[in-house]
Amino acid sequence: MNTIVGTYECKVDAKGRVMMPAPLKKQLTSSLQDGFVLKRSVFQSCLELYPMEEWNLMMAKINKLNRFVKKNNDFIRRFTAGVKMVEVDSLGRLLVPKDLVVFANISKDVVFSSAVNIVEIWDKDLYEQSINGEDIDFADLAEDVMGNLNDDDNGIS
Template sequence: MLNLIGTYECKADVKGRVMVPAPLKKQLSPIMTEGFVVKRAVFQPCLEVYPMKEWEALMQKMGELNRFNRKNNDFIRRFTAGVKTVELDATGRLLIPKDLLSFAGISKELVISSAINIVEIWDKDKYEQAIGDAADDFADLAEEVMGNKSNNGDGVS
């Protein structure tokens, strides 16, 4: 499984092109030729960039949903709304479609942040607000999400 690391501040040009930071580009280099999928995030006003293999694995799971169940069908439609395939150009820039930039409220200053096997792209101010808002509740969230896990010696404390 892909395990991306890092948070980077970047700028988008007027056409929505973003230079992918060199450390992130290095991490993505083994899979860069396969392309990526960019989509609206479900819970936050940001974008998610999936390496193609990660996207295909997710679509495999979603393909198992019964499309004759109305909720499943609605979920699939909403989850895939606005999805676009993207590639890095020869200079290492990612062109983010204008409709997705608009959804995330990204104008110029942005943050690219790793999220295990995907990358999130945020408007810089919204990212800082989301991280700041979560700071107060993070200890409680960590305990709720990770506190019931058995101690398997992974060193997470």
């Protein structure tokens, strides 16, 4: 698993093309040949860009689900709704399909935000609202999510 780092702002043109930020493109160099999967986020009004290697790992997990359990089938259908294979073109642009532009309310300014092994693509205003966190106390959230982890010998969670 590759860890992707950084948050990058850029513009999207009227056709839904966005220039892949150079530092992000450099981190994803090994993935450029295989392409990417772009999908709707499960929890947010943003898009998720999976390097093909990461997408294949996710699909391996999902393929283990029993398809004769209705809940599993419903999950798979919704998780894969709107999924598109995309590539970075020779000019370094990523074409975001129109239906995904609409889903994520993408207008002119977008943010590429690393999310460990994938990249979230946000409309800039929605991204700012999501990290502003007026509805979430981040200190409480951090404690709930990470507070009980202390797996390393160095004492750092």
